[in-house]
Amino acid sequence: MATIDPIEFRNAAGQFMTGVTVVTTLDADGERAGLTANSFTSVSLNPPMVLVCVGHDTSTVEAFKAQNGFVVHVLADAQKDVSMQFAAKGIDRFEGLDVSEGYDGLPVVAGALATFECSTAHVYEGGDHLIFVGQVQRLSTGDADAPALGYFRGRYFTS
Numbered sequence: 001m002a003t004i005d006p007i008e009f010r011n012a013a014g015q016f017m018t019g020v021t022v023v024t025t026l027d028a029d030g031e032r033a034g035l036t037a038n039s040f041t042s043v044s045l046n047p048p049m050v051l052v053c054v055g056h057d058t059s060t061v062e063a064f065k066a067q068n069g070f071v072v073h074v075l076a077d078a079q080k081d082v083s084m085q086f087a088a089k090g091i092d093r094f095e096g097l098d099v100s101e102g103y104d105g106l107p108v109v110a111g112a113l114a115t116f117e118c119s120t121a122h123v124y125e126g127g128d129h130l131i132f133v134g135q136v137q138r139l140s141t142g143d144a145d146a147p148a149l150g151y152f153r154g155r156y157f158t159s
Helices: 006-013 061-066 077-087
Strands: 021-026 032-037 040-045 048-055 069-074 099-101 107-109 114-126 129-141 149-152 155-158
Touching (some): 021 048, 021 077, 021 107, 032 048, 032 077, 032 107, 048 061, 048 069, 061 129, 069 129, 077 149, 077 155
Antiparallel strands (some): 021 069, 040 048, 048 129, 069 114, 099 107, 149 155
């Protein structure tokens, strides 16, 4: 098996344009947790399913493992600060945000282009990440004319 340098792999994967999401859940004590992720995709139309990948070394992985659900927020360009807030370490990632209670009490951040409220259907090992597959229980869409927040070659961009 070939040895591939992780930095080279990251740079190659960065050639693929992605959207930017914030994924939220509750930890075992009912406290809100979340992170910024670009590893999100739809999986199935019937039943409606999506997946997101969470690194084993993230501060929130235990919350995602403890909870039986999560919410994926597809961010608008105007939410770059939300993305950066959920990527920061050692802060209250929900501070100053408009957050409501969604499916099964999960935290829903206002203003996203699309929101997928999911029950966890499957969890798979994926190298240094866990792959969470969720069955969509509720969804909503925001401003259809708002530009999306994207990520390409290590930088944010607007659709």
